[in-house]
Amino acid sequence: MTDDEEMGLRERKRQRMYEAVSDAAIALFLEKGFEKVPVAEVAAAANISKPTLFRYFPAKEDLVLHRFADHVDEAARIVAAARPAKRAPLDALQRHFLDGLERHDPVTGLCDNTHVLAFHRLLYGTPSLVARLYGYQERTERALGEALNEASGGDDALAARLAAGQIVAVQRILALENWRRIDAGESAEAVWPTAAAAANRAFGQLRSGLARYA
Incomplete structure (x- = not known):
C-alpha cells in the first residue's frame, strides 16, 4: 500500500x-x-x-452540526468552479440554490422527508444548536468572501466579505422560510414553485446591490 x-x-x-x-x-x-x-x-x-x-x-453541539461541516465551503467552491468558464459568481450561486430546490436538498429547507423534518425540529428547537450554527455560517461567509475577492481581482477583501455576508443571509432566510412552510404541513412539491420564485427574486435583489459580482 x-x-x-x-x-x-x-x-x-x-x-x-x-x-x-x-x-x-x-x-x-x-x-x-x-x-x-x-x-x-x-x-x-x-x-x-x-x-x-x-x-x-x-x-456537544457539533455532534448534530457535523452534517453541516461539508457545506461550510460549498459556496466558495461554487464560485471558484465558475471562474474558468468566466461565469458570474451570483449566477453560479443562484443556479446551485435552484438546483438544490429542485432535488429537495435539505440544506435549502425544501425537504419533507420525515427524518429530515425531525432533524430540523431538533436543530431549530434547541437554542444552543442555533447559536452554534451561526459559527458554521460565519466560516461559510469567510470562505465565500475569500472566493469572491479572488474572483473580482483580489483588490477589496472587505467588500467581498460584506457581499458574502449578504449572500449567506439570503440563502439562510430562504431555507428557513421553506422549512417553516414544510413544518406547517405543506409538501415539498407544493412549496417548490413559490420557493423557486422567492429565490429568483432574492438573487435579483442581490444583483441590484452587488453589481460587482453579477
Whole structure:
C-alpha cells in the first residue's frame, strides 16, 4: 500500500467514525431531547470513550452540526468552479440554490422527508444548536468572501466579505422560510414553485446591490 493509499484509508476510517458517532448522538437526541442526553451516554452508545469523542467533536453541539461541516465551503467552491468558464459568481450561486430546490436538498429547507423534518425540529428547537450554527455560517461567509475577492481581482477583501455576508443571509432566510412552510404541513412539491420564485427574486435583489459580482 502506498503512502497516499494509506492516508486515504485513514481518512475514510475517520469519516466513518464521524458519521457513526454523529448518527448515534442524533438518534439519542431525537428520542430524549438534546439537553437530556449527556455526552457520556453518547460515547457509550458509540462504543468509544468520552475523551475520544471530544477529539472528533470539540463541543456537544457539533455532534448534530457535523452534517453541516461539508457545506461550510460549498459556496466558495461554487464560485471558484465558475471562474474558468468566466461565469458570474451570483449566477453560479443562484443556479446551485435552484438546483438544490429542485432535488429537495435539505440544506435549502425544501425537504419533507420525515427524518429530515425531525432533524430540523431538533436543530431549530434547541437554542444552543442555533447559536452554534451561526459559527458554521460565519466560516461559510469567510470562505465565500475569500472566493469572491479572488474572483473580482483580489483588490477589496472587505467588500467581498460584506457581499458574502449578504449572500449567506439570503440563502439562510430562504431555507428557513421553506422549512417553516414544510413544518406547517405543506409538501415539498407544493412549496417548490413559490420557493423557486422567492429565490429568483432574492438573487435579483442581490444583483441590484452587488453589481460587482453579477
